[in-house]
Amino acid sequence: MTIHLKIWRQKDKNSPGKLVDYTVDDANPDMSFLELLDWLNERLMNEGREPVEFDHDCREGICGSCNLVLNGMAHGPMQGTAVCQLHMRKYKDGDTIVVEPWRAKAFPMIKDLVVDRSAFDRIMAAGGYISVNTGAPADANAIPVDKYNADQAFDYAACIGCGACVAACPNSSASLFTGAKISQLAHLPQGDPERNRRVVNMVDQMAEEGFGDCSNYAECEAVCPAEISITSIAKMRREYFNALSEIE
Amino acid sequence: MTASKNGTLNSKVPEGNLQDKWDNHKNNLRLVNPANKRKFTVLVVGTGLAGASAAASLAELGYNVKAFTILDSPRRAHSIAAQGGINAAKNYPNDGDTVWRLFHDTIKGGDYRSREANVYRLAQVSNSIIDQCVAQGVPFAREYGGLLDNRSFGGAQVSRTFYARGQTGQQLLLGAYSAMMRQVHTGKIELFPRREMLDLVKVDGKARGLVARNLTTGEIERYAGDAVLLCTGGYGNVYYLSTMAKNCNATAVWRCYKRGAQFGNPSFTQIHPTCIPVSGKYQSKLTLMSESLRNDGRVWVPKKKGDNRPPNEIPEEDRDYYLERRYPSFGNLAPRDVSSRSAKYVCDEGRGVGKTGLAVYMDFADSIKRLGVDAIKAKYGNLFAMYEKITAENPYEVPMRIFPAVHFTMGGLWVDYNLSSNIPGLYVLGEANFADHGGNRLGASALMQGLADGYFVVPYTLSDYLAENLHSKKIGTDHEAFEKTEKETMERINKLLSVKGKKTVLDFHRELGELMWDNVGMSRNRKNLEMAIKKIGELRDEFWKDVNIPGENNTLNKYLEYALRVADYMELGELMARDALDREESCGGHFREEHQTEDGEAVRDDEKFSNVSSWEYKGDDKEPVKHTEDLNFEFVTPTQRSYK
Ligand SMILES: Cc1cc2nc3c(=O)[nH]c(=O)nc-3n(C[C@H](O)[C@H](O)[C@H](O)COP(=O)(O)OP(=O)(O)OC[C@H]3O[C@@H](n4cnc5c(N)ncnc54)[C@H](O)[C@@H]3O)c2cc1C
Ligand code: SF4
Ligand code: FES
Numbered sequence: 001m002t003i004h005l006k007i008w009r010q011k012d013k014n015s016p017g018k019l020v021d022y023t024v025d026d027a028n029p030d031m032s033f034l035e036l037l038d039w040l041n042e043r044l045m046n047e048g049r050e051p052v053e054f055d056h057d058c059r060e061g062i063c064g065s066c067n068l069v070l071n072g073m074a075h076g077p078m079q080g081t082a083v084c085q086l087h088m089r090k091y092k093d094g095d096t097i098v099v100e101p102w103r104a105k106a107f108p109m110i111k112d113l114v115v116d117r118s119a120f121d122r123i124m125a126a127g128g129y130i131s132v133n134t135g136a137p138a139d140a141n142a143i144p145v146d147k148y149n150a151d152q153a154f155d156y157a158a159c160i161g162c163g164a165c166v167a168a169c170p171n172s173s174a175s176l177f178t179g180a181k182i183s184q185l186a187h188l189p190q191g192d193p194e195r196n197r198r199v200v201n202m203v204d205q206m207a208e209e210g211f212g213d214c215s216n217y218a219e220c221e222a223v224c225p226a227e228i229s230i231t232s233i234a235k236m237r238r239e240y241f242n243a244l245s246e247i248e
Numbered sequence: 249m250t251a252s253k254n255g256t257l258n259s260k261v262p263e264g265n266l267q268d269k270w271d272n273h274k275n276n277l278r279l280v281n282p283a284n285k286r287k288f289t290v291l292v293v294g295t296g297l298a299g300a301s302a303a304a305s306l307a308e309l310g311y312n313v314k315a316f317t318i319l320d321s322p323r324r325a326h327s328i329a330a331q332g333g334i335n336a337a338k339n340y341p342n343d344g345d346t347v348w349r350l351f352h353d354t355i356k357g358g359d360y361r362s363r364e365a366n367v368y369r370l371a372q373v374s375n376s377i378i379d380q381c382v383a384q385g386v387p388f389a390r391e392y393g394g395l396l397d398n399r400s401f402g403g404a405q406v407s408r409t410f411y412a413r414g415q416t417g418q419q420l421l422l423g424a425y426s427a428m429m430r431q432v433h434t435g436k437i438e439l440f441p442r443r444e445m446l447d448l449v450k451v452d453g454k455a456r457g458l459v460a461r462n463l464t465t466g467e468i469e470r471y472a473g474d475a476v477l478l479c480t481g482g483y484g485n486v487y488y489l490s491t492m493a494k495n496c497n498a499t500a501v502w503r504c505y506k507r508g509a510q511f512g513n514p515s516f517t518q519i520h521p522t523c524i525p526v527s528g529k530y531q532s533k534l535t536l537m538s539e540s541l542r543n544d545g546r547v548w549v550p551k552k553k554g555d556n557r558p559p560n561e562i563p564e565e566d567r568d569y570y571l572e573r574r575y576p577s578f579g580n581l582a583p584r585d586v587s588s589r590s591a592k593y594v595c596d597e598g599r600g601v602g603k604t605g606l607a608v609y610m611d612f613a614d615s616i617k618r619l620g621v622d623a624i625k626a627k628y629g630n631l632f633a634m635y636e637k638i639t640a641e642n643p644y645e646v647p648m649r650i651f652p653a654v655h656f657t658m659g660g661l662w663v664d665y666n667l668s669s670n671i672p673g674l675y676v677l678g679e680a681n682f683a684d685h686g687g688n689r690l691g692a693s694a695l696m697q698g699l700a701d702g703y704f705v706v707p708y709t710l711s712d713y714l715a716e717n718l719h720s721k722k723i724g725t726d727h728e729a730f731e732k733t734e735k736e737t738m739e740r741i742n743k744l745l746s747v748k749g750k751k752t753v754l755d756f757h758r759e760l761g762e763l764m765w766d767n768v769g770m771s772r773n774r775k776n777l778e779m780a781i782k783k784i785g786e787l788r789d790e791f792w793k794d795v796n797i798p799g800e801n802n803t804l805n806k807y808l809e810y811a812l813r814v815a816d817y818m819e820l821g822e823l824m825a826r827d828a829l830d831r832e833e834s835c836g837g838h839f840r841e842e843h844q845t846e847d848g849e850a851v852r853d854d855e856k857f858s859n860v861s862s863w864e865y866k867g868d869d870k871e872p873v874k875h876t877e878d879l880n881f882e883f884v885t886p887t888q889r890s891y892k
Contacts, residue, residue, distance in 0.1 A: 011803075012803065028528055030528060031528070032532070035530045036530075038530070038754070039530055041807075042752055045752050046750075046752065048798075050798050050799055051798055051806075051807060053804055053806055056494060057319060057324055057493040057494055057495050058324075058326070058328065058329045058494075059493070059494060059535075060535050062328050063319075063324040063326075063493060064321075064323070065319065065324050078637075081637065085637050085638070087637070087640070089640060110464055111804040114804060116320070117321065118320065118441065121321050121322070121432075121441075124425075125429040125430070125433040126433065129384070129430045130383065130384050130385045132384060134304065134305040134427075134703045134704070135376070135380070135704070137379040138379065138383075140338070140382040140383075140396055141338075144390075144393065144395055145390055146390075150387055150388075150389075151387075154387040154412060154413065154419075157387050157422065158415065158418075161323055161324075184385065184387070185385050188387070190383055190384075190385050191385055
């Protein structure tokens with residue numbers, strides 16, 4: 001099949017970028033989208049041109065490295081799927097796909113489709129953990145967790161940290177990402193002692209990094225490959241207000 | 249003839265009863281007092297389970313840690329992709345599990361090619377790992393009563409595997425990562441993402457630092473420390489196609505090898521039986537289908553060669569459930585090496601299925617009939633969905649097609665009981681070392697090993713080394729050793745960039761991968777191994793003459809990163825073939841066709857090969873020298889594995 005691509009090319013943070021047209025005339029429906037980019041890059045290098053830079057690692061939807069906006073949709077057209085798991089059979093012969101990076105002030109450009117998402121790590125460092133030193137804990141079964149809460153915690157813990165929620169949000173808010181971690185730990189007894197400090201520090205860090213506020217567009221939930229529910233944001237807000245009132 | 253030195257390696261296994269060794273050892277290890285801990289800097293390379301757990305634990309103790317990863321965040325390390333679970337001897341189900349049993353299964357599973365004392369320690373600390381992870385908020389599966397759930401995995405006769413849906417690795421890594429980020433917050437860990445260690449810096453024979461390429465700017469940076477911990481994962485990507493993440497590589501271990509660290513059992517590779525088969529030339533990696541599927545899936549191929557009927561039209565009597573036939577007592581749960589080889593045999597006979605003929609069926613029809621679709625969905629829903637995403641086939645209706653793929657490397661840098669390589673100050677943890685899995689790794693034991701090494705072993709053993717070096721001189725990055733190593737690294741990069749040849753890095757990697765898969769893969773023989781050694785050498789020469797690397801050094805340049813890694817695979821691949829050639833026996837995943845029974849089972853040679861082969865680099869134009877470490881089985885008696 002033939003696929004036309006318009007790909008964002010940008011040398012570095014300080015240079016202007018633009019969409020550049022490419023055509024791959026021997027794409028295969030069983031290729032993944034990233035394999036299509038590999039294929040294109042082989043072609044470009046054989047012609048002495050510079051390949052397109054993009055982040056990727058596991059190529060099975062779990063590491064959160066890949067980050068492409070296809071025709072305006074973060075991670076492309078398939079729900080609950082990271083772009084590395086998208087296969088070309090989703091497209092028709094002759095289709096045109098516009099390929100862009102995550103765009104957000106808090107994710108500075110590095111090159112082409114690669115951006116800097118270290119702001120997420122700093123939000124995690126601000127409080128996304130339970131403070132327990134190695135070797136200190138009691139037996140794992142000492143504190144039972146009812147299955148409902150354990151399952152809820154898991155649903156929120158499934159976040160892959162990709163940043164699609166930010167890319168899709170008109171405000172570039174990181175609320176789904178931050179809310180997911182806060183909600184996971186709020187559903188577990190182990191997370192309880194620090195819950196106030198945690199939510200305040202993480203939310204403050206999120207603002208400091210330059211992510212916007214949430215105004216309930218729910219675009220994040222629609223693109224999230226881990227299908228994190230937007231209820232996590234409501235939970236984060238409740239936790240935040242409770243924390244403020246308890247701290248005061 | 250391989251030059252070799254027998255029994256020259258000292259494993260430093262402590263004296264005493266198996267059960268007491270680790271405790272006694274801990275009693276004897278020197279400690280560093282709290283005020284002195286902050287005088288030490290430890291460089292931790294890699295942030296997978298091994299690296300993240302080590303970095304966090306050492307920082308908690310008060311050491312200064314610098315942590316490096318090639319990815320943009322520590323959380324993305326390859327460990328994140330592990331699906332199935334992690335073993336521990338908790339015996340929560342009360343089905344008779346003990347530390348001894350976990351030890352025994354693991355050492356037997358490894359076909360008696362690992363060190364007793366290490367494996368016993370692994371089983372011993374397994375329970376603490378689960379305690380630690382639960383305390384960190386890892387959401388393991390639970391029963392309605394709120395207690396932790398276990399399943400049986402990889403053919404074990406007890407249920408000792410803890411899991412978090414099909415995403416156990418993700419949840420364990422996020423736990424270790426969060427512990428690590430907590431220390432980043434306190435300032436005890438300094439994080440260096442998008443950095444690739446390209447060489448080790450040695451001063452007076454000890455590991456004292458490293459040089460790394462800043463993958464965003466291309467700059468070569470120098471880092472000094474009192475010890476270096478390599479936690480850089482496995483090297484399965486030598487084969488090009490594998491279930492490893494695309495950025496997994498061998499560069500850090502290989503560069504340390506070239507600086508004198510010995511490489512243990514390089515040919516020991518695990519080929520996992522249940523992966524989604526290759527679909528075309530554009531294929532960039534392979535996806536694992538968790539082994540847990542074999543609990544309910546029946547593996548078969550048509551009895552007749554060239555039977556092209558769709559699977560559902562092939563009647564029972566024309567199907568060969570070959571695992572059930574050959575291994576009646578283990579059936580579809582036969583160990584990984586055995587199952588993989590059996591799949592290869594039936595495909596070699598021309599009975600493989602699918603477009604390429606390189607696949608076998610894994611069929612859930614009987615289980616669906618017996619348990620109902622809902623039960624199967626509850627158990628494997630996410631795996632079935634993943635399969636369907638990749639293949640566009642619905643495994644509830646047609647059998648899955650699977651084929652073996654490279655999955656894990658049991659070989660790695662040689663380490664002693666303390667996880668120290670033979671270079672003082674260079675420690676190796678997780679999949680990067682050779683230590684605990686022998687000839688074949690059992691399911692759910694790599695996660696256990698990575699976390700055991702990082703949380704519960706190295707914090708003790710490293711303190712002993714640092715205590716001994718309390719008064720050694722601090723070395724700065726202006727030391728001439730850094731100067732020299734940086735210069736050599738730059739020369740290597742410039743040399744590669746200046747080749748400006750015609751073939752892409754991928755062309756070379758694919759070619760190397762095919763050579764490795766065909767000759768140093770599931771089934772090996774002298775003729776092919778000798779041929780492979782020759783051909784790899786030729787390919788390597790061609791690589792340095794004809795590789796085409798785009799762009800410059802001073803920017804993000806992933807094809808340059810890739811070229812540096814493939815350059816190292818070209819050397820490591822040859823060592824793997826040499827090791828496979830040298831080991832004249834079949835054990836675990838290492839199957840030499842010359843050493844098999846009449847019905848194709850592996851034949852070990854305990855007389856000659858009850859040992860570790862550990863290779864020493866002697867120069868680019870010289871053959872490496874083999875050292876051996878004898879494996880003394882004091883507490884178990886090696887037997888021939890039988891799954892019949
Ligand atoms: C698909 C899959 C499923 C698996 N499932 C299971 C399972 O269910 N149970 C089980 O027990 N095991 C499983 N395994 C095996 C297990 O996941 C791995 O062996 C284990 O996670 C390896 O952990 P590690 O910390 O040693 O290395 P990794 O997680 O591979 O981490 C390596 C780290 O090193 C960094 N790095 C590498 N080179 C450099 C360099 N030169 N400079 C700087 N940083 C570098 C990387 O960025 C990364 O951070 C599975 C493996 C695969 C592939
Ligand atoms: S919440 Fe979803 S979209 Fe946002 S980082 Fe996590 S997985 Fe990605
Ligand atoms: S590459 Fe890992 S999630 Fe896409």
